[in-house]
Amino acid sequence: MxxxxxxxxxxxxxxxxxxxxxxxxxxxxxxxxxxxxxxxxxxxxxxxxxxxxxxxxxxxxxxxxxxxxxxxxxxxxxxxxxxxxxxxxxxxxxxxxxxxxxxxxxxxxxxxxxxxxxxxxHGRKEIIFNEIKIKPDTHEVFVNDRLLSLTKKEFDIIHFFVVNRHRLLTKEAIAEHLWGDHIEMAESYKFIYTHLANVRKKIAELGGNDYIQSIYSVGYKFTDRE
Structure with missing residues (x-):
């Protein structure tokens, strides 16, 4: 948040x-x-x-x-x-x-x-998207009811994506959300690619689907829609 x-x-x-x-x-x-x-x-x-x-x-x-x-x-x-x-x-x-x-x-x-x-x-304590369940208060993410082991930044990015599912998120918006006032410390957007790769790998290891769509030269969209 x-x-x-x-x-x-x-x-x-x-x-x-x-x-x-x-x-x-x-x-x-x-x-x-x-x-x-x-x-x-x-x-x-x-x-x-x-x-x-x-x-x-x-x-x-x-x-x-x-x-x-x-x-x-x-x-x-x-x-x-x-x-x-x-x-x-x-x-x-x-x-x-x-x-x-x-x-x-x-x-x-x-x-x-x-x-x-x-x-x-909408007042719920959990966010559910298909096989993914997020508990924001405890910073926990479950895939197929199995706890996902995430770093703080990895949790922040999957939470940000799921809350804004089906919306186009620019690389700038993702970077600013993750770093806030300290965004100037990031030399490039490579850290986004690293976090996304880790999140994708961890979700796949628990049998989850990859909902992160790359939008060329702009950003990403978390969606199960075509």
Whole structure:
């Protein structure tokens, strides 16, 4: 799961990022309105965690912009403003959830996971595609009911593919999903080919089919359709 946290409290921002990454997520950060606006306009995110009061703007304006541009992402507001009016207003303009400060990081993580389940796989805790079953909460993948042994990056890529099945995924989108803010560390897209080769081999070893279709010079599609 890829999360963008928009928060101007540097200490809280660091704590949230560290906690979510320890839970196996890709977590990017934006300490102000401008950096958040730039990131949302350029990169896709599964979940936005948005503080209302920012040093250079209002988090509610970010939500309005996301809805105006029809960006498909879940939104959780975090704010020290604990009035009913703020909560209602945030939800009315498009936020999915609201968490008042102070809060436990474990609760924020639980709400992020619950929201992602609702949006990505309709509230179910498992994703099933033919003989492949994914349990996102435990980072497990099963093929024909047998556990697949995967590295974190291999899990990330098969999860990304299955959630976006039947869609064309560019090499750039895959690379950015796997590396996030650290994509500049990758010298080329060779690491994608390596991960895909490993995933294909491991699935085949458990009797699974190869659903990864290469789209010449563009990217890949995970599908059982012709």
């Amino acid at each position: 890829k999360v963008l946290v928009i928060e101007d409290n540097v200490e809280l921002l660091r704590d949230i990022k560290n906690f979510l990454e320890e839970e196996g997520n890709i977590c990017e950060i934006a300490p102000n309105y401008k950096s958040a606006y730039d990131k949302i306009g350029y990169f896709p995110y599964d979940i936005l965690v948005v503080d209302i009061t920012l040093s250079d703007g209002n988090g509610l304006d970010i939500i309005r912009e996301v809805k105006k541009e029809n960006i498909d992402t879940g939104i959780i507001i975090i704010s020290a403003r604990n009035s009913v009016g703020d909560k209602i207003h945030g939800l009315e303009i498009g936020a999915d959830d609201y968490l008042a400060k102070p809060f436990y990081l474990a609760e924020l993580n639980a709400r992020i996971k619950a929201l992602y389940r609702r949006k990505a796989y």
